[in-house]
Amino acid sequence: MITRGDLIAPAIKRRRGKHKIFIGMAPGVGKTYRMLEEGHELKQQGIDTVIGLLETHGRKETAEKAQGLEMIPRKEMIRGEMKLTEMDVEAILTRQPQLVLVDELAHTNIPGSPTEKRYQDVELLLESGLDVYSTVNIQHLESLNDLVARITGVVVRERVPDRLLEEADEVVVVDVTPQTLEERLLEGKIYAPEKIQQSLENFFQRRHLIALRELALREVADNIEESALTSTLESQYCSIHERVLVCISTYPNSMQLLRRGARIADYMKAKFYTVFVMHPERFLTKEESLHIETCEKLTKEFGGEFLRITNPDIPKAIAEVAQQQRITQVVLGHSQKSRWESFWQGSFVNRLLRYLKNIDLHIIAEKD
Numbered sequence: 370m371i372t373r374g375d376l377i378a379p380a381i382k383r384r385r386g387k388h389k390i391f392i393g394m395a396p397g398v399g400k401t402y403r404m405l406e407e408g409h410e411l412k413q414q415g416i417d418t419v420i421g422l423l424e425t426h427g428r429k430e431t432a433e434k435a436q437g438l439e440m441i442p443r444k445e446m447i448r449g450e451m452k453l454t455e456m457d458v459e460a461i462l463t464r465q466p467q468l469v470l471v472d473e474l475a476h477t478n479i480p481g482s483p484t485e486k487r488y489q490d491v492e493l494l495l496e497s498g499l500d501v502y503s504t505v506n507i508q509h510l511e512s513l514n515d516l517v518a519r520i521t522g523v524v525v526r527e528r529v530p531d532r533l534l535e536e537a538d539e540v541v542v543v544d545v546t547p548q549t550l551e552e553r554l555l556e557g558k559i560y561a562p563e564k565i566q567q568s569l570e571n572f573f574q575r576r577h578l579i580a581l582r583e584l585a586l587r588e589v590a591d592n593i594e595e596s597a598l599t600s601t602l603e604s605q606y607c608s609i610h611e612r613v614l615v616c617i618s619t620y621p622n623s624m625q626l627l628r629r630g631a632r633i634a635d636y637m638k639a640k641f642y643t644v645f646v647m648h649p650e651r652f653l654t655k656e657e658s659l660h661i662e663t664c665e666k667l668t669k670e671f672g673g674e675f676l677r678i679t680n681p682d683i684p685k686a687i688a689e690v691a692q693q694q695r696i697t698q699v700v701l702g703h704s705q706k707s708r709w710e711s712f713w714q715g716s717f718v719n720r721l722l723r724y725l726k727n728i729d730l731h732i733i734a735e736k737d
Contacts, residue, residue, distance in 0.1 A: 384498055385495055385496060385498065386494060386495040386496075386497070386498050386499045386500045386501055387495075387500045387501075387538040387539075388491070388495055388500070388501050388503070388533075388536070388537045388538055388539075389500075389501070389502045389503075389537065389538060389539040389540075389541065390474070390502075390503055390504070390505060390533065390534060390537045390539070390540045390541070391403055391404050391502070391503070391504045391505075391541050391543050392504075392505055392506070392507060392534075392540060392541070392542055392543070392585060392588075393504075393506055393507065393542065393543045393544070393585060394506070394507055394544070394550075394578060394581040394582040394584070394585045395506060395508075395550060395572070395573070395578060395581055396426075396506065396559055396560075397550055397553050397554060397558065397559035397560075398543050398544065398545050398550060399543050399545065400504040400505075400506075400543045401423070401424070401425075401431050401472050401504050402430060402431055402434055403541070403543050404470055404472070404502050404503075404504055405420075405423075405431070405434040405435055405438065405470065406434065407502065408420070408438055408468070408470050408502065409434075409437065409438065411468060412437075412438065416467050416468055417466045417467040417468065418438060418439075418466060418467065418468040418469075418470065419438065419439045419440065419441055419461070419464065419466040419468070419469055419470070420435060420438050420439065420440040420441065420469075420470045421441055421456050421461050421469040421470060421471045421494070421501075422443070422455075422456035422470075422471050422472050422473070422487070423435055423440065423470070423472050424472045424473050424476075426559075426560075427561065428558060428559070430558070438470070439466075441456075441457055441460050441461050441464060442457065442460065443455060443456065443457060444456070444457035444459075444460070446479050446481065446482070448479060448480070448481070453479050455478050455479055455482055456471065456487065456490055458483070458484075458490050458493055458494065461494060461499070462493075462494070462497055462499075465499070466499065467499070467500060468499070468500045468501070468502065469494055469499050469500070469501050469502070470501075470502050470503075471487065471490070471491055471494075471501055471502070471503045471504075472503070472504050473487065473504060473505070474487055474488045474491065474503045474504060474505040474509070474529055474533070475487070475488065475505055475506075475509035475527040475528060475529045476527060477526075477527050478490070486529070488503075488529045488530075488533060491503055505529060505533075507581055507584050507585040507588060508521070508523075508525045508581065509525055509527060509528050509529050510528070510529065510531055510534070510588065511528045511529065511530050511531055512531045513584060513588070514528055516584070517581070517584075520577055520580045520581065521571075521572055521574075521577045521581075522571070523571070523572055534588070542585055542586060544582065544585070544586070546582075547575050547578035547579050547582060548575075550573070550578055551569070551573065551575070551578070554568060554569065554573055555569075611634075611637040611638070611639035611640075611697045611698060612639055612640045612641075612642065612694060612695055612696045612697050612698070613630055613633050613634040613637065613639045613640070613641050613642065613696070613697070613698045613699075613700065614630075614642045614643070614644060614687075614690065614691055614694065614696040614698070614699050614700065615627055615629075615630030615631075615641075615642070615643045615644070615668075615700045616643075616644055616645075616646070616687055616699065616700065616701050616702075617643055617644070617645050617661075617664050617702075618645070618702070619653065619657040619660055619661065620702065621660065622702060623660070623664055623702065624663070624664065624667065625702075625733075626700065626701075626702040626733055627643060627664060627667050627668060627671070628667075629700065629733050630643070630700040631671040631673065633698060633700065633731070634671075634673070637698070639697070639698070640673075640674075640694075641668070641671055641672060641673035641674070642668075642673055642674050642675075642676060642690075642694055642696065643664060643665070643668040643673055643674070643675050643676065644675075644676045644677075644678060644686075644687060644690050645661055645664065645675075645676070645677050645678070646678045646679075646680055646683045646686045646687060647677070647678070647679050647680075648679075648680075648681055648683070649679050649680070649681055650681070661677075665677075676690055676694075678690065683717070684717055684720040684721040684724060685720075685724060687699070687721060687724075688721060688724030688725055691725060691728055696728060697727075697728060697729065698728070698729050698731065699721075699725065699728055699729070699730050699731065700731045700733060701718070701721075701730065701731065701732050701733065702732075702733050718730075718732065
């Protein structure tokens with residue numbers, strides 16, 4: 370049997386290839402077509418491009434789009450009385466193109482193949498130094514499996530690890546509206562006529578498509594944000610998703626502040642955090658400790674995360690939390706009778722503003 374080492378040995382000294390993934394909310398959005406379209410463009414630019422594996426599913430437009438691109442013949446395998454085919458990784462490595470187009474990343478290979486999954490074949494190609502364009506639907510991501518099952522009632526058996534998106538050099542969402550996808554289905558551009566009605570009543574229900582579309586867009590947005598976080602200077606970094614941080618103290622009206630912050634987060638569909646910064650030389654009374662515990666419980670009831678920090682420099686501590694959690698909105702309270710008045714009215718806010726970059730600051734007037 371051919372081993373992983375055998376497959377990548379001819380190009381062991383080459384750089385790892387670059388991986389571009391085309392992802393969509395469901396079959397029929399046009400991932401494969403888009404991949405082929407870009408393949409043609411790169412071929413015209415002089416890039417040696419081949420199709421490693423293509424699944425047209427009988428779609429005429431997809432098959433026509435593949436014309437003009439070299440296709441590596443599939444490897445034939447005999448299983449019982451059946452002749453089955455898979456992507457021929459060895460033939461591709463022997464051919465050594467610059468770019469390989471591989472459809473359906475989540476596909477499970479025929480039992481007895483050198484690898485269990487097609488994404489593992491793609492990883493072999495990448496390790497050998499070949500660039501790869503591939504396609505996948507959002508429901509095939511491992512971490513979303515349970516959520517997709519709750520949304521659609523369908524348990525997806527073929528899955529890929531989330532790290533593929535994280536490690537990819539580029540991820541492109543191929544997006545259409547649920548209405549457009551339904552029209553394509555009814556026109557017979559996705560499945561054969563006998564499968565259309567069943568699909569509309571099950572996976573392709575409008576509410577399912579809306580939820581899956583949001584999942585796809587959010588997943589890629591998160592992926593872009595994480596990449597930006599690791600590759601961009603902190604002073605230049607800007608969060609994609611809204612995140613709200615409420616700063617509380619031992620002052621009783623912190624409860625009002627928490628509720629206001631939670632409403633802001635809900636309106637923005639944002640992640641919600643609460644922070645309490647305590648000076649290391651100050652000790653809380655029993656009443657104050659109970660108050661902070663109540664704030665923590667309320668934060669969790671709102672679906673937020675409570676952070677307790679000890680630091681003598683309160684503005685700096687808040688700014689550090691904001692940076693770590695990628696906060697976009699900071700909420701503070703202000704009261705004329707608060708014993709923290711000197712902080713709120715003067716140097717506290719000014720110092721905090723100097724620390725916070727690209728973050729909106731809300732100062733809420735608390736009721737006395």
